[in-house]
Amino acid sequence: MKLTGNDWPHLRGTAIFAAAVLALGMAGIIAAGQYVEHNQQQQATAQEQVAQVRSRLSRVQEERRDLDAYYEEYQRLVSRGVVGDEKRLDWIEAIDRIREQRSIFSTRYAIAPQKAYLAPAGLAGGVNLVSSEMTLQLTLLHEGELLNFFDALRRESNGLFLLQGCRIERIDPTQQLRYAPQLNAECALEWLTLKQPGRR
Amino acid sequence: MPGHCLMFLTADRLMAYAWHRTRLGPEAVFLPDEAGRRQFGEFANDLARHKRPVMVLTDLVEEDFRFDTVPHLMGSERSAMLQRKLEQFYRSTPFRHSEFREREKEGRRDDRVLFSAITNPAWVSPWIDLLLQRELPVRGVYSVPLVSRHIARMVPASELLLLTWERHAGLRQTYFKGGHVNFSRLTPFGAGEQYANIVVTETARTLQYLQSLSLLPVDHPLHIGVVCGSREKQDLAVRLKNAAQVRYVFLDVQEVARRVKYANPLPDSDCTGLLLHLLAQSKPANQYASEEQTHFHSLREVRRFARLASVLTAAGCLLWAGLDFWQARSFARRTEELNAQVRVLENQYQEITRTFPAMPQSAAHMRNVVLATRALAASAPSPQDVLLPISEALSAYPNLQVNSLSWQVTSDPDAVQLDGGRVAAPPRPAAAPGAATAPGAVYRVALLRGEVRPFDHNYRKALDRVEALQALLTQKGMSVVPLELPLDLRPQATLSGNLDLATGGQRATFALKIVQSSKP
Numbered sequence: 001m002k003l004t005g006n007d008w009p010h011l012r013g014t015a016i017f018a019a020a021v022l023a024l025g026m027a028g029i030i031a032a033g034q035y036v037e038h039n040q041q042q043q044a045t046a047q048e049q050v051a052q053v054r055s056r057l058s059r060v061q062e063e064r065r066d067l068d069a070y071y072e073e074y075q076r077l078v079s080r081g082v083v084g085d086e087k088r089l090d091w092i093e094a095i096d097r098i099r100e101q102r103s104i105f106s107t108r109y110a111i112a113p114q115k116a117y118l119a120p121a122g123l124a125g126g127v128n129l130v131s132s133e134m135t136l137q138l139t140l141l142h143e144g145e146l147l148n149f150f151d152a153l154r155r156e157s158n159g160l161f162l163l164q165g166c167r168i169e170r171i172d173p174t175q176q177l178r179y180a181p182q183l184n185a186e187c188a189l190e191w192l193t194l195k196q197p198g199r200r
Numbered sequence: 201m202p203g204h205c206l207m208f209l210t211a212d213r214l215m216a217y218a219w220h221r222t223r224l225g226p227e228a229v230f231l232p233d234e235a236g237r238r239q240f241g242e243f244a245n246d247l248a249r250h251k252r253p254v255m256v257l258t259d260l261v262e263e264d265f266r267f268d269t270v271p272h273l274m275g276s277e278r279s280a281m282l283q284r285k286l287e288q289f290y291r292s293t294p295f296r297h298s299e300f301r302e303r304e305k306e307g308r309r310d311d312r313v314l315f316s317a318i319t320n321p322a323w324v325s326p327w328i329d330l331l332l333q334r335e336l337p338v339r340g341v342y343s344v345p346l347v348s349r350h351i352a353r354m355v356p357a358s359e360l361l362l363l364t365w366e367r368h369a370g371l372r373q374t375y376f377k378g379g380h381v382n383f384s385r386l387t388p389f390g391a392g393e394q395y396a397n398i399v400v401t402e403t404a405r406t407l408q409y410l411q412s413l414s415l416l417p418v419d420h421p422l423h424i425g426v427v428c429g430s431r432e433k434q435d436l437a438v439r440l441k442n443a444a445q446v447r448y449v450f451l452d453v454q455e456v457a458r459r460v461k462y463a464n465p466l467p468d469s470d471c472t473g474l475l476l477h478l479l480a481q482s483k484p485a486n487q488y489a490s491e492e493q494t495h496f497h498s499l500r501e502v503r504r505f506a507r508l509a510s511v512l513t514a515a516g517c518l519l520w521a522g523l524d525f526w527q528a529r530s531f532a533r534r535t536e537e538l539n540a541q542v543r544v545l546e547n548q549y550q551e552i553t554r555t556f557p558a559m560p561q562s563a564a565h566m567r568n569v570v571l572a573t574r575a576l577a578a579s580a581p582s583p584q585d586v587l588l589p590i591s592e593a594l595s596a597y598p599n600l601q602v603n604s605l606s607w608q609v610t611s612d613p614d615a616v617q618l619d620g621g622r623v624a625a626p627p628r629p630a631a632a633p634g635a636a637t638a639p640g641a642v643y644r645v646a647l648l649r650g651e652v653r654p655f656d657h658n659y660r661k662a663l664d665r666v667e668a669l670q671a672l673l674t675q676k677g678m679s680v681v682p683l684e685l686p687l688d689l690r691p692q693a694t695l696s697g698n699l700d701l702a703t704g705g706q707r708a709t710f711a712l713k714i715v716q717s718s719k720p
Contacts, residue, residue, distance in 0.1 A: 001491065001498040004638060010496070011333075014503040018510035025517025032524030039531035046538035053545040060552050066563035067556065074566040119576060127565075127572040143591070147583050154582075160573060162580035165608030188608075192576060194569050196561070 034035040047124060081158040083194045086114060091191060098145070098149060105181045106139035117192060128195040134161070135188055139181045143168065146185050164188040204339070206476045207256045207327070208387075210369040211388070214327055215472075216243060219480040222475050227678040232326070241330050248334040253497060256328070257479050258488070259344045259369035262320035264290070265383040269310040272303060276293035282313065290317035295324055295341060295488035301380055314381065318343070318488055328493055333497040340486030342479055345374040345384035348471075350478045351456055352376045355449050361406060363399060364427045364471040371398050373406050375415070382415075395469055396435045399426060417446065421447040428469040429453050549612035579642050581609060586644050588715060593672045596692055599663055601653045603709075607646035613715045652686060652708040662708035664684040673714055684711035 003011075081087040090110060099107045117131035129153070140146055150163060166187040206217045206224065214236075215481045216227040224607065228243050230236040247254065266289065273281055282298045290296040296317035302311050305548055318324055331338055344366065352374070360376045368389035374381055387402050403424060410416050425447055433450045433649060440448045453466045462477040474601060559566075586607045594600060652662040663686055670680045686708035688695060 001495065001502075003502075007499055010499045011503060011506075014506045021510045021514040022517075025514035028521035029524070032521035032528065033696065036524045036528040036531065039528040039535065043531045043535045044537065046535045046542065049542045050538050050545065053542050053549065055550070057545050057549045060549055063556070063563035064552050066567040067559075070563070070567045070570040071557065071559075073570045074561075075567060082573060083569060097521075099514075103617075119572070127568050129572070143587060144362065150583055160577065162576060163583065163609070165606065166583065166716050167606035169604040170602070194573070198551050 035044070061132055077160075077194070080160075082160045082192070085160050085189070086130070086193045088132070088191075090158040091134070091161075094153060098152045098156065102139055102145060103148060104140060104149065106137070108137040110135045111191075114193075117190065118183060129192055130195060131190045131192050133164075133188065133190055135186065138185045138187070139171075140183045140185055141179065142182055146183075146187075150187075160192045161194065162190045164190055202526065203252070204480055205254045206480055207254060208366075208368075208472055208476055208601070209256055209258045209260070209324060209327065210366070211260055213322060213368055214240065215368070216474075217476055219476065222461050222477070224462075224464050224476055230327075232323075237326060237330065240327065241331055241334075244330050244334045244336060247331075248336055251337070251500075253337045253339050253500065254331055255339045255483075256324070256341045256489075257344065257347065257476055258295075258318060258324060258341060259366050259372060259386060260318055260320070260323050261347075261370075261386045262318060263343055263384065263386070265316045265318065265345075267301070267314055267382075269304065269312050270697055272309060272311050285313070285315060286317070288601050288603060289315050290297055290319065291318050293319055293321040294490045294493075297382075297487045299471065302378075318379075324488075328337055328489070332493060332700055333494070335496050337500040338493055339497045340484075340494060341488040341490060342484065342705045343384075343487060344369075344475055345381045346370050346385075346484065347374065347475050347479045347482070348374055348379060349379065350373070350482060351427060351451065351461065351471075351474075352425065353379060354425055354451060354456065354459065355425045357425075357449075359417050359422055361403075361410075361422060361424045362427070363403065363425065364475070365395055365399075365469045366472045366475070367470040368472070371395075371402055373402060374405075375410070395428070395432055397438060399428075399436060400439050403440065416445060421445055423447050423449055425449045425451055427451045427456060427471055427474075429466065430692055432469050456621075502657060579609075581642075581644050586646055586716065589646065589676050589678065589716065590646065590673070593676060596672060599653055600650055600665060600669055600710075602648060602650045603650045605646060607644055610643050610645055611641065613643040613645045633685065642718050646714040646716070647683070648712045648714060650710060652710070655686075655706060655708040657706055659687040659708065663689075666710045666712075672714060673712070677716075679715040679717075681713040681715075682710065683713050684709060686710055 033162065077083045081090060091111075092109065095107060095109060098104075112133040112135075114130050114132045117129040119129060138146065138149065140149075146166070153161070164187075166185055168183055168185045171181055171184055203218065203220050205227070206219050208215045208217070212232065214230045216230070228239070230243070236636045248505075259391050268285060268289075270281055270285060286298060296315070296370045299314045301312045301314050304312060318341075328338065328341065344364070348362055348364055352360050353362070355362075358378055362374045362376060364372045364374075366372060370386050372384065372386050372391070372717040375386040376382065385406070387398065389398060405423075407416070410422070416422055421443070422445060424440075426433075426440075426448060428436060428450060430452060433452060436448075437450060442448055453469055453471065457464075457474055457477075460474070460478055460481065462474055464473050464477075466474070495527055561569075562607040587605070590605070594602065623713070652665060655662060666682070666685060670682060687697075
């Protein structure tokens with residue numbers, strides 16, 4: 001069959017119909033595609049929101065667990081002065097008080113300027129620490145007084161100290177007096193303070 | 201909406217019928233004169249208004265059949281060759297047709313083709329022209345022999361002479377070989393002639409003709425199928441007897457109608473309606489109409505195809521869109537579920553944060569501070585940790601007196617110099633393990649200085665006691681390195697003494713480096 005220009009009037013209606021129907025179909029596809037895309041984006045956004053909220057919830061649950069586990073102990077550290085500003089006067093007063101209570105013959109101390117504390121690996125846990133080194137010189141009747149002194153200091157002082165070492169020397173091995181000083185002890189302590197970061 | 205219009209064209213009239221599935225409805229009859237053609241023109245106008253397709257079935261005497269062989273060609277060459285043949289055989293008529301029959305088995309294996317034509321176009325052209333003037337879609341022009349092959353197939357014979365009667369045309373005899381038309385002839389009825397008489401006369405004449413052409417089968421009788429009504433069948437059965445060369449098969453027109461699902465009543469042997477029904481039902485390809493005459497029908501088919509294709513495409517598009525829509529709805533439902541989940545999680549979040557105290561620092565910082573404090577406190581030993589194990593060991597040796605004890609916490613015990621004292625090599629192989637450092641370990645390194653009191657000038661005994669202390673400390677898990685012994689017995693050392701002095705002024709001093717380890 002050969003088509004000529006004269007046939008156009010016979011085919012015009014069909015062509016218009018076909019174009020209209022195809023346009024309708026294409027419009028349907030485009031509209032549905034846009035609808036799908038829109039809803040897909042909405043779903044992706046909702047999924048993202050779920051992930052975000054879930055992550056926030058997970059963090060806040062972890063915070064809740066941390067608070068349950070550590071809040072009270074942290075508050076005690078704050079009230080003891082371990083967290084915050086250094087309390088040198090409290091330390092000296094505590095040493096003096098123990099000296100009087102224990103009737104220690106002689107007590108001398110020296111506190112070095114505060115410096116950053118480099119904790120052994122894995123111990124500081126990202127906490128910003130400073131330390132002040134104290135040298136204590138004690139004259140004692142026997143070794144047990146040294147032990148008791150540090151027990152009391154640990155118990156009564158406002159602060160956290162690490163005993164780094166001691167040197168104990170017998171004053172005179174030949175001396176036979178019962179209540180005379182027997183030992184000289186020199187101990188090194190690190191008073192640690194945890195710096196408060198900015199308020200959150 | 202009216203369906204196809206079927207036209208039955210004979211030499212003296214044109215009858216129009218409306219066909220719908222199983223029934224034919226007569227619409228009009230037109231005579232081949234001026235008045236008839238005018239009426240037909242008006243009828244065609246009505247057909248044009250309803251855009252009804254037309255099929256024309258001719259039953260004319262002037263129809264010629266002839267066989268010829270042509271070279272076996274394909275494609276356009278074959279079409280051109282057949283067209284040339286038709287032009288050669290039937291130059292004076294546009295109503296011509298060619299049909300492949302078989303391929304010769306020998307020689308060039310040419311094609312055997314049946315050429316046929318309505319040799320007098322004046323019977324057909326005026327009607328067709330009127331239809332084309334109104335741009336009516338003429339599906340095709342057909343002849344009765346072509347359509348009657350559907351009836352011929354009901355007789356199981358390789359050669360068959362089929363007789364049908366069309367009331368306004370006459371007796372049609374068509375010779376089929378292998379199911380295909382070989383030739384056909386129409387005998388018009390005269391006034392008052394009886395169907396049975398004509399059948400008997402014309403059958404004998406045709407048999408004579410076939411015999412003269414040596415077309416009668418030699419090894420079996422020729423079947424002659426006669427389509428007739430039940431009344432005519434009785435009469436014909438009496439008058440037409442089977443013989444060696446012929447065998448008559450009477451096909452009851454009612455039975456044939458039933459088999460081809462034609463529902464119109466058939467009161468006599470007239471096959472006109474039956475043949476028109478077969479034509480409409482089988483819708484064969486055009487036979488005699490030229491391409492120009494079927495042009496509007498072709499346009500109609502193009503329109504139909506285009507509409508169908510566009511509707512199917514649009515339906516496909518809409519189906520696609522529907523699937524998209526369904527998918528979008530499932531996305532929307534999932535989004536609603538997720539939003540509900542967000543609300544639940546937000547509520548849980550709010551519930552938890554509502555119970556938080558006012559905090560200057562984050563909970564994580566608090567945890568880090570507490571854990572760091574605990575770890576640091578645990579890493580620093582108390583004096584008891586250092587002194588008690590050493591004191592316990594010393595209590596077993598009361599005549600070993602401690603003069604000084606110093607200790608230090610370190611992670612590298614080898615680097616410790618507690619009092620700057622020299623490190624003496626042990627006088628005997630050391631029993632204590634080396635203080636190999638382990639990563640993360642914290643060590644308490646102590647330096648014990650003492651002397652054997654009272655010292656009776658017996659160095660062997662003094663050495664034994666110091667070594668016994670060393671062994672006991674080692675047994676308690678400490679690493680002990682002797683830095684100084686009562687007597688330096690190393691071969692590389694200078695050893696001197698005063699054996700004249702039995703007592704007094706002689707001291708048996710010793711120094712031990714003791715390393716205790718503990719994990720932080």
